[in-house]
Amino acid sequence: MVHAEASNFAEGISKTQAYAQVLEQATALFEDQRNWICNLANASSLIYHALKSLPTPSNRVNWAGFYVCSPNDPSELILGPFQGKVACQTIAFGKGVCGTAAALKKTQLVPDVENFAGHIACDSESQSEIVVPIMKDDNVVGIIDIDCAEKNGFGEDDQTALEELARLLVRSCDF
Amino acid sequence: MVHAEASNFAEGISKTQAYAQVLEQATALFEDQRNWICNLANASSLIYHALKSLPTPSNRVNWAGFYVCSPNDPSELILGPFQGKVACQTIAFGKGVCGTAAALKKTQLVPDVENFAGHIACDSESQSEIVVPIMKDDNVVGIIDIDCAEKNGFGEDDQTALEELARLLVRSCDF
Numbered sequence: 414m415v416h417a418e419a420s421n422f423a424e425g426i427s428k429t430q431a432y433a434q435v436l437e438q439a440t441a442l443f444e445d446q447r448n449w450i451c452n453l454a455n456a457s458s459l460i461y462h463a464l465k466s467l468p469t470p471s472n473r474v475n476w477a478g479f480y481v482c483s484p485n486d487p488s489e490l491i492l493g494p495f496q497g498k499v500a501c502q503t504i505a506f507g508k509g510v511c512g513t514a515a516a517l518k519k520t521q522l523v524p525d526v527e528n529f530a531g532h533i534a535c536d537s538e539s540q541s542e543i544v545v546p547i548m549k550d551d552n553v554v555g556i557i558d559i560d561c562a563e564k565n566g567f568g569e570d571d572q573t574a575l576e577e578l579a580r581l582l583v584r585s586c587d588f
Numbered sequence: 589m590v591h592a593e594a595s596n597f598a599e600g601i602s603k604t605q606a607y608a609q610v611l612e613q614a615t616a617l618f619e620d621q622r623n624w625i626c627n628l629a630n631a632s633s634l635i636y637h638a639l640k641s642l643p644t645p646s647n648r649v650n651w652a653g654f655y656v657c658s659p660n661d662p663s664e665l666i667l668g669p670f671q672g673k674v675a676c677q678t679i680a681f682g683k684g685v686c687g688t689a690a691a692l693k694k695t696q697l698v699p700d701v702e703n704f705a706g707h708i709a710c711d712s713e714s715q716s717e718i719v720v721p722i723m724k725d726d727n728v729v730g731i732i733d734i735d736c737a738e739k740n741g742f743g744e745d746d747q748t749a750l751e752e753l754a755r756l757l758v759r760s761c762d763f
Contacts, residue, residue: 448677498591499594
């Protein structure tokens with residue numbers, strides 16, 4: 414199997430089909446592999462390329478990746494694998510969209526980051542954002558973070574699929 | 589500081605200038621951060637965007653990232669942070685370009701991957717490759733791996749700069 418093909422999404426597929434492929438490919442990749450760094454690296458590639466294959470606004474994704482709980486400080490998120498431009502290295506629980514999702518243990522769907530109090534502008538190009546907590550039992554082990562260079566980049570369909578991916582990641586990885 | 593700006597490379601800069609920016613930005617990013625996952629994630633972004641900003645063949649980079657020594661098996665590399673399409677999860681020391689660089693502790697500059705005996709085709713698009721070992725004392729802790737969709741994608745100037753980056757990574761990260 415040429416692994417890169419997992420990141421190839423057919424032209425004209427729907428968002429539902431793209432996320433179905435992400436989940437299917439991720440499930441297959443994680444089958445014999447529980448290393449979380451390896452799995453989050455491939456997962457960020459799948460998400461990024463899935464969104465890039467879709468019509469606007471999805472294809473205006475400009476960052477897709479992960480923050481995980483810092484091994485040194487349980488109240489801090491630290492940058493994990495991602496696709497996109499250089500990103501903030503650490504984010505305190507409660508700060509910005511990522512820190513809020515981690516503190517509240519609740520997905521943050523932000524149609525316009527400028528209206529989110531305390532938003533951390535790692536990239537001034539980002540206009541909207543979705544952050545989904547990755548929960549092991551009742552504890553946050555990390556978050557999925559995706560930015561879009563357009564407002565209203567994400568909807569409830571993204572939320573539903575990414576929350577399913579978060580559950581798959583917890584089942585499949587030793588965090 | 590908006591971190592994403594570190595990945596912005598001015599149009600028309602030379603390869604020497606691009607790598608100088610990579611090393612300068614990486615040095616600044618690593619100053620207060622020794623987490624290797626976080627630092628390799630940002631380093632892969634810097635390398636990828638630096639090469640994308642250059643003339644062909646450099647801008648035909650299609651994968652830039654890292655493999656590290658597996659915590660479970662010291663004779664195996666496991667996928668770390670990267671930019672590009674989904675990649676092979678594990679590579680045995682001695683196998684393919686990455687495994688050869690790790691086994692020989694020596695940079696592999698491969699102008700045409702089809703002529704490299706035992707090349708692992710993670711992505712059929714990749715035509716040339718450079719792999720630089722990251723050495724801590726006399727031990728390999730990981731490798732920098734970059735693929736290009738054109739033959740002869742890398743030269744001695746890439747090798748020199750990436751070997752300097754590898755030394756910076758060893759000094760700056762707790763592997």
